[in-house]
Amino acid sequence: MSKAARQKTILELLHRGPIESQEELQGVLAKRGFDVGQATLSRDIRELGLMKTYDGYVAGSGVSPGEPVLPSVSRLVREFVLEVRLAQNLLVLKTSVGSAQPVAAAMDAEDWPEVVGTLAGDDTILVISQDNKTAHQLARRIEGMLA
Amino acid sequence: MSKAARQKTILELLHRGPIESQEELQGVLAKRGFDVGQATLSRDIRELGLMKTYDGYVAGSGVSPGEPVLPSVSRLVREFVLEVRLAQNLLVLKTSVGSAQPVAAAMDAEDWPEVVGTLAGDDTILVISQDNKTAHQLARRIEGMLA
DNA sequence: CATGATTATTCATGGGCATGAATAAATATT
DNA sequence: AATATTTATTCATGCCCATGAATAATCATG
Numbered sequence: 001m002s003k004a005a006r007q008k009t010i011l012e013l014l015h016r017g018p019i020e021s022q023e024e025l026q027g028v029l030a031k032r033g034f035d036v037g038q039a040t041l042s043r044d045i046r047e048l049g050l051m052k053t054y055d056g057y058v059a060g061s062g063v064s065p066g067e068p069v070l071p072s073v074s075r076l077v078r079e080f081v082l083e084v085r086l087a088q089n090l091l092v093l094k095t096s097v098g099s100a101q102p103v104a105a106a107m108d109a110e111d112w113p114e115v116v117g118t119l120a121g122d123d124t125i126l127v128i129s130q131d132n133k134t135a136h137q138l139a140r141r142i143e144g145m146l147a
Numbered sequence: 148m149s150k151a152a153r154q155k156t157i158l159e160l161l162h163r164g165p166i167e168s169q170e171e172l173q174g175v176l177a178k179r180g181f182d183v184g185q186a187t188l189s190r191d192i193r194e195l196g197l198m199k200t201y202d203g204y205v206a207g208s209g210v211s212p213g214e215p216v217l218p219s220v221s222r223l224v225r226e227f228v229l230e231v232r233l234a235q236n237l238l239v240l241k242t243s244v245g246s247a248q249p250v251a252a253a254m255d256a257e258d259w260p261e262v263v264g265t266l267a268g269d270d271t272i273l274v275i276s277q278d279n280k281t282a283h284q285l286a287r288r289i290e291g292m293l294a
Numbered sequence: 295c296a297t298g299a300t301t302a303t304t305c306a307t308g309g310g311c312a313t314g315a316a317t318a319a320a321t322a323t324t
Numbered sequence: 325a326a327t328a329t330t331t332a333t334t335c336a337t338g339c340c341c342a343t344g345a346a347t348a349a350t351c352a353t354g
Contacts, residue, residue: 002225002226002228002229002293003341003342003343004226004227004229004243005229005230005293008229021299021300021301022300022301023299023300036343036344037343037344037345038300038301038302038344039301039302039303039304039343039344039345039346040342040343040344041301042300042301042302042303043302043303043342043343045301046302052301069243070243070244070245070246071226071243075340075341078149078340079149079151079218080151080249081149082149082151082152082155083152096151096216096217096218096249097217097249097252098217098248098249098251098252098267099217099248099249101245101246101248101269102227102243102244102245102246102249104245105244105245120245122248146149146152150311150312150313168329168330168331169330169331170329170330183313183314184313184314184315185314185330185331185332186313186314186315186316186331186332186333186334187312187313187314188331189330189331189332189333190312190313190332190333192331193332199331222310222311225310
């Protein structure tokens with residue numbers, strides 16, 4: 001099973017109540033068919049931004065139950081973005097067919113300060129930046145991911 | 148630059164006219180910033196289903212110019228599909244947020260005989276199969292990709 | 295403070311994928 | 325038919341990513 005599925009399950013489990021330790025989490029996940037090591041869970045916890053309270057691990061208030069996580073933006077950009085075009089303070093990204101949405105969602109999740117907003121169609125993403133300069137910086141960042 | 152971008156460019160170039168040889172293609176791509184070897188082009192040509200005619204390489208009639216290609220279905224399934232649920236002759240696939248479309252598109256492109264049709268939302272794909280048995284086979288295939 | 299429990303990080307490994315050099319195979323030319 | 329050219333395939337390599345064993349660091353307990 002995949003990392004994304006595992007992390008989704010972790011969030012679902014935490015929605016039911018806190019889990020005391022990584023060891024307990026390991027056991028509960030094993031019951032759901034996820035055979036996973038402690039090191040991996042430590043990483044998952046960090047990636048999901050979980051908090052350790054007196055009662056155990058809880059999800060942050062910004063994370064809804066079962067909210068599936070996306071692969072990293074650099075991975076999605078590398079995989080799906082075909083072209084990066086600059087038009088003043090706008091960036092137009094061409095993607096593989098039907099692939100604009102996950103890329104845009106991953107970008108939104110990054111909360112990049114240069115991004116005012118995104119609009120995703122089927123194979124095109126419009127990224128709105130504050131001005132020409134920041135758009136240019138953004139384009140270079142994305143192109144760096146493609147290299 | 149990425150493989151997908153390169154293959155898209157190949158298709159665009161062929162839309163303008165045939166290209167005689169892989170060597171010529173290599174040179175034309177180099178002018179567009181794609182530094183790529185002959186072996187790779189041979190593979191691209193095979194993957195894109197290009198045909199070698201008397202005039203040179205042409206795209207098949209089923210391929211539109213600049214039609215971006217998707218990653219393999221197994222790759223997309225592995226990356227985005229979180230759950231596979233069976234309901235009689237229907238399969239419900241849960242994906243990461245906003246990721247249903249590329250997965251469904253890649254499935255459609257496979258022309259699996261067991262698939263009557265697909266319907267993709269934001270994070271859910273409904274796959275319609277002929278009957279319970281073929282749906283079950285399909286589920287197992289997809290689950291195999293996830294392992 | 296010593297010890298045990300828990301968590302984080304390092305290190306090594308392996309899977310998946312893409313690539314090009316080298317080689318094999320196929321095709322074109324003379 | 326011999327040779328040159330073109331294409332396909334094998335082999336080796338490297339990148340990216342994920343993982344767990346081992347270890348280091350941190351925290352809790354007595």
